[in-house]
Amino acid sequence: MRINVCKFVIAIVALSAFCSIRTEASVLLKSSVLVTDGQINGDLLVSSNVEPHLKGELASIQLGYIPDPLGTLTLDKKTLEKKLSEVSGNFEIPEKITVKRAGAILKAAEIIEEIKRYCLSSDDENIVIDVSKVPASIVLPGNLKSYCVETSAQNNLGMKLFTLKADTDGGPFRQIIQVAVTKRVEAAKLIRLAKAGEVITPDMVIKDQIIIKNNKTNLPMSYEKVLGKTLEQFKSAGTIVRESDISDKKPVSRVVAQSEISPVKKISDNFKENMIKPGDSVEYCVNAGGLRLKVPAKAIEGGNPGDEINLINLKNKKRIRGIITENGVVEYAQN
Template sequence: MLVRSLSLAIALLAAASAAALGQTRDDAIATPVLRANVTVSGDLVRIGDVIDNAGPSAGIAIYRAPDLGMTGTLPVDRVLTALRAHQVIGVDTRDLREISVTRLARTLEGKDIELAVARALERRNGLGDAANLGLTFDRDAGDVRLDAANSGALHPASVRYDARNGRFDVTLEISNDGGAAPVKLRFAGTVIETVEAAVLARGVERNEVLKASDVVIERRPKAEVGNDAARRDRAVGMQARRQLRAGQALRLADLAKPDLVQRDQSVTLTYQAAGLYLTIRGKALESGTEGDVVNVLNLQSKRTISGVVTGRGQVSITVATPRLPDTSDATSAIGAAPVAVAAANANTPVSPKAE
């Protein structure tokens, strides 16, 4: 009985050992399978990149990877030849004729590089905000591709700027996830500070009033415009003090309020006081905008009088006396005929005379 039990135990142990050994052998000889699409992050393509179940040969390099961010193709027969050279055989090709290999990369766009350089120069040696800096690079700052491991932010490692000639030399640094040395990118060129300026779309003559279609917005060098650059909303509706050419950036000194009264223009003279309002036609002897004092010829009396421009074609006459005006004041101020004054006074109520 004891012998039978011992024999049964030995048989069970042997069966278990055989099953474990068979499983190990199956794992060891699992069929390598070719991949149709391969993605690598380094500059080499390894056996473990192109096939599954590569085993101990996975780390062996067999090809150089495509350029950063690029995709290439490999014929399957060439791949199999490279694998056989390293004793990798029996590969399941899944009837593929070629495989594609893509190298991962990080792309830095030119606009991001320009912004990083502008931020490095911001407020340095008298420069303004980064948004107002115009950069010209010695070499094209186009898109730059880096190894995918370089995932850090762009940081200025060194910055040099010469305010005398506007030259800059900036080195940007990008850290590496793998612990390798940071990548450094160097850019040189010139920088100027710009401002938004109202620019003439056409030439205008002296005293011409600017319309909305006459003015556009452009960025111009601050040194060209100066500190009195006119904004578009301040330029439209204003009058040119002098002849201005197309493409010229407008300054506040170039503009004035539009003349509401033109020389030799027919105007309305008004005189108003308590209980009295007189109007008469006149001829402006000079131009003026709102608030200007101009000389006007009274067409009825042929006298020259002064008044303040109050509106388009409107001139108000005032007297230099603080007391309430009477008929003689009005007549003297506006030079009106007595009949006009009498007409105004006819509207003033008269108390009955006591008997």
């Protein structure tokens, strides 16, 4: 009996000593870690004064990856024990470890102000800058030291590409930013069908505000500039008068201009010379408000641009009338 008691006491002392040694040897892992790189290895969870051989064992164990700055990786105790495997016994593992990747946020408002300096000119109120594609905030790899916005685009209007360059304590950063720059201008808009050779008068056009995407070719003309000009081609109601629509010929009176083209209701009997012949399929166009409606129709009579002809509406089979504007196109117009 005395021998058994002695054995029991010795066993308890030995176990206590073993636990004491194990506790002293165990290294407590950090419960919260801040890193600067996306690759997360086990050595990041211990302090720098840990024995080199233990730190070396942890360095070869990959715990996860944080792809983006300010991202977070959370590991529970069970997952850590599985990843650390045989060496887990050397460490005291918390119930949960959180690893956060360092970073900083650059607000869009600051970037937009820089972009506006490049885009705005003396007539600022007419320039429209679409910054909808600029991110609300940009995540940087570290705390911001300095940044700049640059562009090599020479065009004043249209799509412009900017480069954001930032210097951070987590390394350099570069991102392409795209914006659309347009301009609001006054333009003359036709309120009825106008024929080639007609002189534009105040009862034919109104002032309108439109957005242009470039200022190099075929620009819209203002209300004041189009008055008294001669049209080079047919123009539908609701369309904008542009530089290419104006003839270089000397303006003639409206009566003379109309007499020089095929008179309305005068139909050519020579079908071979007609642009549209009886039986041809055409598009019958009607401008209603801001909409342009197209209806399939068949010509009953033939004619050339400026002629008024009869047609059949192929949808409701009713007879309609219109003026030929170009090959295969007839428009309704109330002059």
